[in-house]
Amino acid sequence: MPSAAAPLAGPLLEVACDESGSEGEKLVRGSTDTFAHASVEVAPAAAVATIERVRVQARSPATEVKAGVVLRPQNRRLLEWLLGDDGPLLGHAHVHLTDKALHLTERMLHLLPEPEPEGEPEVAGPDALARACTVHRAASERLGREGWLSVLSEFNDLVRAASPAQAAAGASSLACRLSGLDGLLPAGLLQVPVDPDGVLRLVARGRGTLDPIVPALADALRHWSAAGRPLWVVHDVQSALTDAAVERAVARSGSVTSAVLRGVSFVDSHDDPRVQLADFLAGAVRRIASQVLAGEADAGLVELVAPYVSERSTWLGPWLRDPGSRAGGAARRHGSEGESAAART
Known part of the structure; x- marks a missing residue:
């Protein structure tokens, strides 16, 4: 306060x-x-x-x-x-x-890939939202709204995973889904961590944000x-x-x-x-x-x-x-x- x-x-x-x-x-x-x-x-x-x-x-x-x-x-x-x-x-x-799917798109773009050692702000600014709008629109057009929602759902479940095993499985599945969107998303977004430590760091950074x-x-x-x-x-x-x-x-x-x-x-x-x-x-x-x-x-x-x-x-x-x-x-x-x-x- x-x-x-x-x-x-x-x-x-x-x-x-x-x-x-x-x-x-x-x-x-x-x-x-x-x-x-x-x-x-x-x-x-x-x-x-x-x-x-x-x-x-x-x-x-x-x-x-x-x-x-x-x-x-x-x-x-x-x-x-x-x-x-x-x-x-x-x-x-x-x-x-708030369009929840757009908000989650911004969060995914913000949290992937892993930040530099100096850290990252929890909430991105207007430039990040503009980028999220561009990606959200393009992905929805290519996959259909329901198709893009299924990708976002994978990310949502990953960050909210209840166990390390569930998080690891979610990361592997998300990486596979995103690999099919080459040329649509920023290259860095495709680098979903699949190693145990990287996955846990992602969950820790994303939880609560x-x-x-x-x-x-x-x-x-x-x-x-x-x-x-x-x-x-x-x-x-x-x-x-x-x-x-x-x-x-x-x-x-x-x-x-x-x-x-x-x-x-x-x-x-x-x-x-x-x-x-x-x-x-x-x-x-x-x-x-x-x-x-x-x-x-x-x-x-x-x-x-x-x-x-x-x-x-x-x-x-x-x-x-x-x-x-x-x-x-x-x-x-x-x-x-x-x-x-x-x-x-």
Whole structure:
């Protein structure tokens, strides 16, 4: 956690966060193909009022706002209100979206081959993501999405191997699979270690670096820190966000976050209506994104969530954005504070 820092101008900025689609370090062949992390800056009273309105209009007995309820066709107008110009979230929320397969492609390119003795950063920068996009697109075109996912699954299972024998078998299988992609991947990527020591080093370096929640939280911290106000983050309980993981997210988000972040606390979503709104937003964006990957996108919903999706998301190409930019209009409508944050991110 960050140490005490000098006082900053302006009141404390408190944001609430939650995620959807988390399966830890299992990134392919799981229950979800996308991961979304949402953060909202909404007053508790406004969050309570929003939840009550949803319960009444959706005719739901639930005490929480769940994406599954609001995404039902009969509740389309309610969803449009929640995410639209007159709703409580536009200009007050941010979502980092992750295509898990693309994220795993970046991790594989980063972890193979073995680094030089001086070491390597845990999380790569934008250049590495651009390279991952190029490889992911080309490999998916050559093998088909399912074919490339099977290769990524081999790497995912290797890093998550439960025993040295399982890791050794996984490394041998992955090396064989990658050898058939000559000319498509960087030459160094084909050098999968198959000796026992090399395999164990790979597993040790990779374990704990695959979960997309760390780069997602880093993006959220960077976004909200741009306002230059003292920042406090309230997050739904998440076992992956250990003290060490939060410190890595802070380090990745940059010096501005280190200066303004006052702390991170964890709560049960049942106890904080703002976290419930973040949970709804993350769930809605994740489901819509999964439809996009499946080629079943609802153009209206894609455009509806566009102002919330971070441009630093781990996604193959930019999310659809209206040239008129509803997000920009929302920032102006919600005042200079929102405009300042949007301008600096």
